[in-house]
Amino acid sequence: MAKTKTFTCTACGATQSKWSGRCEACGAWNTIREKAPLTAGPPAKSLGTKRGSALPLSDLQTQEAPPGRSRAGLDELDRVLGGGLVPASAILVGGDPGIGKSTLLLQAAAAFALGGLSTLYVTGEEAAAQLRMRAGRLGLQEAPVRIAADTNLRDILTTLEAERPELVIIDSIQTMWADHVDSAPGSVAQVRAAAHELTTFAKRRGAAVIMVGHVTKEGQIAGPRVVEHMVDTVLYFEGERGHQFRILRSVKNRFGPADEIGVFEMTGAGLAEVPNPSELFLLGRGDPAPGSVVFAGIEGTRPVLVELQALVAPTPQAQPRRAVVGWDGARLAMVLAVLEARCAIPFAGLDVYLNVAGGMKIAEPAADLAVAAALLSAREDTALPAETVVFGEISLSGALRPVAQSENRLKEARKLGFTSAITPAGGKAAQASGMQLARPGDLTAFVGEVFGAG
Ligand code: TYD
Ligand code: MG
Numbered sequence: 475m476a477k478t479k480t481f482t483c484t485a486c487g488a489t490q491s492k493w494s495g496r497c498e499a500c501g502a503w504n505t506i507r508e509k510a511p512l513t514a515g516p517p518a519k520s521l522g523t524k525r526g527s528a529l530p531l532s533d534l535q536t537q538e539a540p541p542g543r544s545r546a547g548l549d550e551l552d553r554v555l556g557g558g559l560v561p562a563s564a565i566l567v568g569g570d571p572g573i574g575k576s577t578l579l580l581q582a583a584a585a586f587a588l589g590g591l592s593t594l595y596v597t598g599e600e601a602a603a604q605l606r607m608r609a610g611r612l613g614l615q616e617a618p619v620r621i622a623a624d625t626n627l628r629d630i631l632t633t634l635e636a637e638r639p640e641l642v643i644i645d646s647i648q649t650m651w652a653d654h655v656d657s658a659p660g661s662v663a664q665v666r667a668a669a670h671e672l673t674t675f676a677k678r679r680g681a682a683v684i685m686v687g688h689v690t691k692e693g694q695i696a697g698p699r700v701v702e703h704m705v706d707t708v709l710y711f712e713g714e715r716g717h718q719f720r721i722l723r724s725v726k727n728r729f730g731p732a733d734e735i736g737v738f739e740m741t742g743a744g745l746a747e748v749p750n751p752s753e754l755f756l757l758g759r760g761d762p763a764p765g766s767v768v769f770a771g772i773e774g775t776r777p778v779l780v781e782l783q784a785l786v787a788p789t790p791q792a793q794p795r796r797a798v799v800g801w802d803g804a805r806l807a808m809v810l811a812v813l814e815a816r817c818a819i820p821f822a823g824l825d826v827y828l829n830v831a832g833g834m835k836i837a838e839p840a841a842d843l844a845v846a847a848a849l850l851s852a853r854e855d856t857a858l859p860a861e862t863v864v865f866g867e868i869s870l871s872g873a874l875r876p877v878a879q880s881e882n883r884l885k886e887a888r889k890l891g892f893t894s895a896i897t898p899a900g901g902k903a904a905q906a907s908g909m910q911l912a913r914p915g916d917l918t919a920f921v922g923e924v925f926g927a928g
Contacts, residue, residue, distance in 0.1 A: 481506050484657030487666055487700070507656045544640075544682075546585040550738060550747045551578075553775075554709060554722050556730010559586065559641065562680045563729065564673040566647075567722075568687045568698035569711035574720055575686050576600070577744055578711060579643050580608060582684075584617035586641050593618070594639035598625040598649030612744040625659065627652040627668050634675055644672060646686040647701065662696040669701035702726065713740075714833035719754065720745065721834065724774070733837075734774030752779035752890055755832040762860045765852030769844035770863040770883035770895070771836060777879070777886035779863065781831040782841070784848035789825045800830025801841065809845050809868060816872030817921050819850070840877040842868040846917065847896065847924065854925050859894065863887040866898040872917040874898035884909050896924065 482489045483506055488499035496503050543558030552558050555565070569575045580595065587593040597605050602623040609615050620637065624630050627650050634642060644650065650668035651659040658664065669685060676683040685705070687698030702708050706728040713720040722736040737748040748754050756768065756779055765784040770777060782801075789795065798806050806828055813819045828845060830836055843866035851858050858864075865883055867875040876898045884895055888909055899913040914920035 479508055481508055482663055484655075484661055484663050487662035487696075505657075544586060544589060544591050546582050547589055548582060548585050548747060549749065550722065550736030551582055551585075554724050554734050554736040555707065556724070556727050556734070559591075559682045560706070560729045561640070561682055562677050563682050563707065564669075564676045564705040565682065565684045565707040565709065566669075566687055566698055566701060566705045567684060567709045567711060568689055570715075571688050572715065573711050573713055574738075574740055574745060575688075575711050576645055577608070577612070577740075578720075578722070578738070579645060579684060579686060580605070580614065580619075581612060581744055583619045583641070583643050584609070584612075584614040587617050587619045591640045592620075592638075593641040593643070594620045594622060594634070594637055595643045595645065596622045596624060596630055596633075597645050598623075599646055625649050625651050627671060631671060631675060634679070634681075638679060638681075640681055642672070642676075642681055642683045644668075644683065644685045646688055647672075647698070648688055648690075648696065660696060662700050665696040665700055666704075669704050673704050712835065717833035719748070719833050731774055735776070735778075752777070752886060755780045755834060756890065757832075759831075762857035764855045764857050765848055767844050767848040767851060767858055768863045768887075768892070769836070769841050770865045770887050771838055771840060772879050772883065777882045778834075779886060779890060779892075780834050780836065782844050782848045783829045783831055784845070784852040785825075785827040786821070786849065786852040787825045787827075788823060791825075794821070794823060795825040795827070797826070798828040800833070800835050801828060801845065802837070805839070805842070806845065808870070809842055809849065812868055812870060812872055812917060813846060813849065816916075817918050819853070819921070821849075821853070824853070838877075839867040840865045842866065843874060843896070843898070843920070846920070850921060850925055856925060858924065861891065861893045862896060863892050863894075864896045866896075868917060874914060874916055874920065876900050896920070 480489050481493050483497040485502040485505045486500035488497060490498055493506055497505050543560055545552045545558040567575055583593050583595050602621050605621055622633050647665055647668055648660045652664060652667040655663050655667045672683050690697045708726040710723050710725055711720060718740045720738040720740055724732050724734045726732055737751040738745040739748050759781055767782045768779055769782050770779055796806060810821050844864040847858060847864045865877060867877055869875055880897060887895060894910040896912045899915045912923055914923050
């Protein structure tokens with residue numbers, strides 16, 4: 475087979491068929507290099523079928539028993555993975571620097587290793603001694619985790635072939651350096667090459683490979699997004715630096731539901747699991763105050779109650795501020811517009827601030843009604859009745875739409891001592907919950923019902 479040359483840009487990773495002085499994709503000068511062949515191409519049987527052949531799906535199932543999952547015994551992590559670790563899978567754990575990725579993965583490595591999985595932790599960021607210190611702090615010195623401090627991809631693959639671990643942790647993918655790729659560690663081309671080779675190793679040897687990727691602001695270092703498509707599972711570790719809560723969220727999972735979350739608390743001795751996040755998110759909520767509303771949400775398979783806080787204040791500025799933390803700014807603009815257009819409640823001349831308490835991020839449209847309630851409550855300076863949760867979607871017409879899993883939301887609210895709920899009429903009636911329900915049909919009815927006099 476005639477070998478055709480390809481050329482790649484060391485800055486953006488684009489490939490082109492001929493050399494040129496300037497990259498056609500990103501416009502950078504002197505960044506085009508001939509692409510060296512990979513040290514090992516994808517092996518013929520890497521994904522379970524022979525090269526150049528196909529099999530019926532039913533055959534595949536009978537050929538090999540579905541791989542068993544391994545559990546960490548950290549319930550929050552196991553659930554986010556979709557029920558444990560799948561062999562021959564590649565997992566990316568992204569997050570801001572300093573958020574706790576190394577801490578989480580060292581704890582996970584120890585837990586998996588104690589569960590009997592042969593585990594190798596490759597650190598390219600910390601020296602082995604530093605890692606040992608961290609393990610000491612976490613009380614994990616005795617865990618049977620093997621450590622390799624290395625950044626050279628070729629050496630790491632040699633180690634992996636020799637040790638054949640069942641679980642490999644690569645901390646981080648941005649420090650890995652493949653000597654056949656002619657660009658600096660952390661560049662798109664390097665990060666892609668390393669992720670590709672490590673994923674190939676996972677598939678070939680049936681190992682689970684977890685790669686850490688730092689989220690980076692635009693710059694020399696390529697973020698985790700450039701390898702999201704190569705891996706089976708993508709998890710993001712989020713949280714506000716000033717808050718102790720950390721949320722592990724699955725944004726892609728070939729072996730389980732996406733959008734699942736695991737909640738952790740950063741303590742002096744590492745990350746502690748938070749089995750009941752609602753309790754934590756509602757902690758410190760005082761007496762009912764104007765602008766504060768409890769939203770009964772669903773995160774993945776679990777109901778989670780969170781407090782929304784709104785502040786509405788007059789401003790002399792011609793362009794009032796709309797600031798939002800933990801929710802979508804465009805969605806806030808929409809709710810404000812619907813309140814103005816359908817209920818004749820103006821927000822012109824008023825600054826609007828919206829905050830999701832506890833550093834939580836919400837993406838559900840079901841939060842619309844809770845946001846509207848918080849905005850109105852802040853604007854009217856009237857607190858909502860105590861022990862009330864709110865959820866429902868608002869459409870542009872001002873109609874309210876019932877949302878999925880009402881029953882679960884109400885059950886969770888009841889469990890935490892709430893006695894009433896405001897949720898759109900229609901949909902499956904969830905009367906069995908024992909909660910007192912207000913069920914307005916549209917936003918005007920909602921405003922009348924809740925803020926009658928206002
Ligand atoms: P780290 O896991 O190193 O973050 P990442 O790998 O994502 O860059 O965590 C860094 C922060 O976590 C650091 O600021 C200190 C804090 N931390 C604790 O609060 N308690 C602990 O037990 C540990 C190990 C870290
Ligand atoms: Mg780290």
